[in-house]
Amino acid sequence: MRFFTLILLMITLLLSGCAFGAIEDMLSPPRLTDEQQAIYTALADSKGSGFKLKYPRTGEHRSAFVIYGDNNDAAIVFYEVSGINVERSLFMNFLYKNNDDNWESMYEIPIRGVDIESVSFTSFGEDEEDAILLSYSVGQSEKKCMVITHADRRPTRQFDDIYTFLQVDYFFGRDYRELLVIKNDRSGPSAIVAFYTFREGQLFRSARSELDPGAGEYLGITQGNVAADTPAVFINHRKYDSSDSFGTDILLYQGRRLVNPVVLSSVNSERVLRRTGLITELANPRDIDGDGIILLAASTGEFLGYEHLPPQEKLRPVVWRALIDDSFVDRYHSLYSERFDFVFMLPGRWLNTVTAAVNLEENTVSFFSAGLPIEEVSELILRITATADKEGFIYDFETPNPENPLTLTDEEFENAFRILSRIGTDNVE
Secondary structure (H helix, E strand, O other), X not given: OHHHHHHHHHHHHHHOOOOHHHHHHHOOOOOOOHHHHHXXXXXXXXXXXXXXXXXXXXXXXXXXXXXXXXXOOEEEEEEEEEEOOEEEEEEEEEEEEOOOOOEEEEEEEEEOOOEEEEEEEEOOOOOOOXXXXXXXXXXXXXXXXXXXXXXXXXXXXXXXXXXXXXXEEEOOOOOOEEEEEEEOOOOOOOEEEEEEEEEOOEEEEEEXXXXXXXXXXXXXXXXXXXXXXXXXXXXXXXXXXXXXXXXEEEEEEEOOEEEXXXXXXXXHHHOOOEEOOOOOOOOOOEOOOOOOEOEEXXXXXXXXXXXXXXXXXOOOOEEEEEEEOOEEEEEEEEEEEOOOOEEEEOOHHHOOOEEEEEEOOOOEEEEEEOOOOOOOOOOEEEEEEEEEEOOEEEEEEEOOOOOOOOOOOHHHHHHHEEEHXXXXXXXXX
């Protein structure tokens, strides 16, 4: 009976000329609060009725009415004007309460885009007052950001440009925040990162650098020292031509110059490349040994015995590298498992001698004397079983043949096994 009723409803909708693409027009808009209704009325008194409210798609402020200020006496309204013989346009309207506590539309900034992505309030540089940071889309995959100051109820557009990724944060250990903007529209030969800050009420660019042009999607930023007393910003990305290849840009100051060692040569870019798969997890730069220095991760090879398998089925060791004089120097080879919350640093005498296997069903990582191919039975050297509990994992270690010369000594094991969530503390009980 319910099925028949549903079919009848669909037929009725089709016969009445309704299509599924227009269902949003059948829904009632959100009910306005008294304050929002007063703002809407003030906007309508100023602009008439030929506009449609626009709502930010993401972020903290999802309403078309963004009320702000210490006394909640300022507001932003996003709206769109469209119609016959009228070019579709977006606008950002600023309204303020007057001495009679009534809202008035005072200023308007056109937005040359098609949709509002997000709006936020943030201070950076020397300016203690929050600036408005607006993100909006101008095409199917192109976005722009706008920085607007609004001192003395006078909004001023300070910046408006295309961006791929942006973030406001404390960078390079400074005691003030800056705006980081990455532009990589793939129409030019390179990608660029720039830092912006406020000084004496004006926005200016404090530094810029080239980035790896092979980046397709920026995944986030890590911060920390790349060497003693050398803070750096690590920008992680997915390659544009591969869904399972990742890279990292490194930004640091040499004197007053911002540099990125990764773009100095194609060799450096390859030295921080990571390939992932069904059992090879993504490792990003981190302090992997608890000494306060961020190491770069790379995973392009494979353990012995995996050469004949397709890329997605290869188990790859993660090599951790330090930046030394603009070059990357090997520090550790490891089996990395964020899934099981540990990293196992391979002893030097295991390299090219011992291989590894991961069993996701049994939650085990096993090390064998190298067999070719990996499916062949080889002698088990060590098996680690991770059992989840309320506080993390409980680990069980099996060494079936202590007499095997490849079996680790207690000291070797203590140096090799590290719980990721506890790095910097005593990891092994």
